[in-house]
Amino acid sequence: MIVIFKLFGTKRLFILMIGLILFIAVMGFTLRRSGLTWPERFVNDAFGTAQGALYRPVGAVAGFFRDLGRLSDVYKENEELRRAYAKYTQDQIRYNEIASSNERYKQELGFKTRQEQLFTYKYVISQVIASGSNPYDKTIKIDQGSHDGVKTGMAVVTVDGLVGLVSKVSEFTSTVMPITELDPTSPDTIQISATVSGKEQQVFGIVDYDKENGVMRMSKIDENANVAEGDIVVTSGNGGVLPKGLVIGKVLTNQVGDFGLTHTATIQPAAKFDHLYEVFVVMTPDPDQP
Amino acid sequence: MTKIRMNRAIVATLVLLLIQTSILPWLVPSAWSGRLLLHLPFVMTVFVALLGGRHRAFLFGLGFGLLEDMLFYGHMIGAYAFGMALIGYLIGHAFERKLSTLAFVLLLTGVGSGLLDMLVYLIYKLFSLTHLSASFVFYWQVLPTLLLHMLVALALYLPARRYLVRQVVSQSEGAEGN
Numbered sequence: 236m237i238v239i240f241k242l243f244g245t246k247r248l249f250i251l252m253i254g255l256i257l258f259i260a261v262m263g264f265t266l267r268r269s270g271l272t273w274p275e276r277f278v279n280d281a282f283g284t285a286q287g288a289l290y291r292p293v294g295a296v297a298g299f300f301r302d303l304g305r306l307s308d309v310y311k312e313n314e315e316l317r318r319a320y321a322k323y324t325q326d327q328i329r330y331n332e333i334a335s336s337n338e339r340y341k342q343e344l345g346f347k348t349r350q351e352q353l354f355t356y357k358y359v360i361s362q363v364i365a366s367g368s369n370p371y372d373k374t375i376k377i378d379q380g381s382h383d384g385v386k387t388g389m390a391v392v393t394v395d396g397l398v399g400l401v402s403k404v405s406e407f408t409s410t411v412m413p414i415t416e417l418d419p420t421s422p423d424t425i426q427i428s429a430t431v432s433g434k435e436q437q438v439f440g441i442v443d444y445d446k447e448n449g450v451m452r453m454s455k456i457d458e459n460a461n462v463a464e465g466d467i468v469v470t471s472g473n474g475g476v477l478p479k480g481l482v483i484g485k486v487l488t489n490q491v492g493d494f495g496l497t498h499t500a501t502i503q504p505a506a507k508f509d510h511l512y513e514v515f516v517v518m519t520p521d522p523d524q525p
Numbered sequence: 526m527t528k529i530r531m532n533r534a535i536v537a538t539l540v541l542l543l544i545q546t547s548i549l550p551w552l553v554p555s556a557w558s559g560r561l562l563l564h565l566p567f568v569m570t571v572f573v574a575l576l577g578g579r580h581r582a583f584l585f586g587l588g589f590g591l592l593e594d595m596l597f598y599g600h601m602i603g604a605y606a607f608g609m610a611l612i613g614y615l616i617g618h619a620f621e622r623k624l625s626t627l628a629f630v631l632l633l634t635g636v637g638s639g640l641l642d643m644l645v646y647l648i649y650k651l652f653s654l655t656h657l658s659a660s661f662v663f664y665w666q667v668l669p670t671l672l673l674h675m676l677v678a679l680a681l682y683l684p685a686r687r688y689l690v691r692q693v694v695s696q697s698e699g700a701e702g703n
Contacts, residue, residue: 290548446657
């Protein structure tokens with residue numbers, strides 16, 4: 236101890252202690268806050284412009300080279316896409332029929348306007364402009380902000396599946412926290428309630444991310460629920476945080492959970508979380524607004 | 526007698542920060558994107574500490590750490606501001622204005638980077654925002670990042686020194702610059 240005192244001097248150690256206390260106070264204060272003050276918004280927007288100008292061209296060049304490397308797969312991919320498209324056309328016809336009859340039932344049952352509009356989501360396209368390099372706060376920035384109607388807690392998806400949630404919003408940019416950061420035991424977590432596509436009535440679980448293994452886990456599944464390998468896990472919309480029907484991933488395994496009463500499934504995330512280029516912000520109709 | 530040009534250091538670091546956030550993510554392959562997390566402002570803080578002294582390094586690290594924390598505000602603000610300010614100050618305190626060889630600069634960058642990442646890990650652990658074990662974090666993220674930081678320092682040190690340092694022969698000539 237005396238050595239440390241000699242090395243730094245009492246005054247310096249005192250200042251160090253004050254600094255430490257100050258920083259812990261700042262960290263604690265910013266821990267569960269969702270809004271931003273104006274200097275933070277200003278810095279975010281000012282940097283966002285420059286970042287956007289860099290990220291997009293570089294991404295385009297990188298994408299070009301990646302595509303060159305994948306040219307050989309294109310033929311096979313095209314074949315598969317054609318098959319998928321044929322199936323899609325058939326499904327589209329069925330969907331139209333079901334959607335129109337569903338509409339009729341809703342009218343006959345006397346749904347309120349609010350209930351009818353509850354599941355009409357708007358997908359707003361948005362460009363990624365930067366990604367952070369803090370390993371415990373891996374956030375990405377997008378070029379849509381409160382000016383464009385983005386609000387805290389909105390879901391962000393790619394064409395593959397759910398990427399994350401909007402965590403902080405400034406005027407022209409916002410920060411997205413990937414679902415890989417939603418630690419179930421951390422103090423500011425959001426739980427994603429999920430179900431399996433096609434078995435929405437019987438399967439229910441809560442999804443979080445296992446950082447060490449790089450897979451997602453869906454826990455608290457009822458032991459009688461029939462979850463098989465390869466099932467598509469989607470958000471259930473219960474809990475009101477996320478819209479329903481967003482793809483989370485594919486079931487890898489399903490086994491008995493920690494306490495033996497429920498099952499826990501591991502899920503391969505559908506979306507990639509790096510090298511993101513274009514994402515969609517899912518805007519839900521605000522139930523409180525007329 | 527040498528003097529550091531702080532204006533140039535700040536502008537260069539702003540540019541490096543933009544490169545780090547918008548260009549480097551594309552260059553890191555997918556499999557390594559969670560492991561190689563570069564902090565170019567930190568490398569610059571080490572340079573400032575060695576060339577400009579501890580007080581400058583402290584303010585420099587504090588400012589850029591805070592900027593980075595603010596730009597990518599996920600859970601909380603302040604971890605990198607604290608870590609970079611502290612490590613900039615410590616390196617400046619121990620080694621400022623000594624004749625430093627390139628190998629020594631690389632060593633300092635490596636050790637500093639390791640300390641910074643472990644410090645940030647401990648802060649997140651303290652607020653129970655991460656539950657990874659220290660050995661896993663060290664092997665998975667800190668060690669590869671540390672080696673890459675040393676490579677970056679190797680690439681940047683000589684140009685940075687040429688760009689940032691000005692020779693001052695005496696007080697009267699110092700105003701003219703070169």
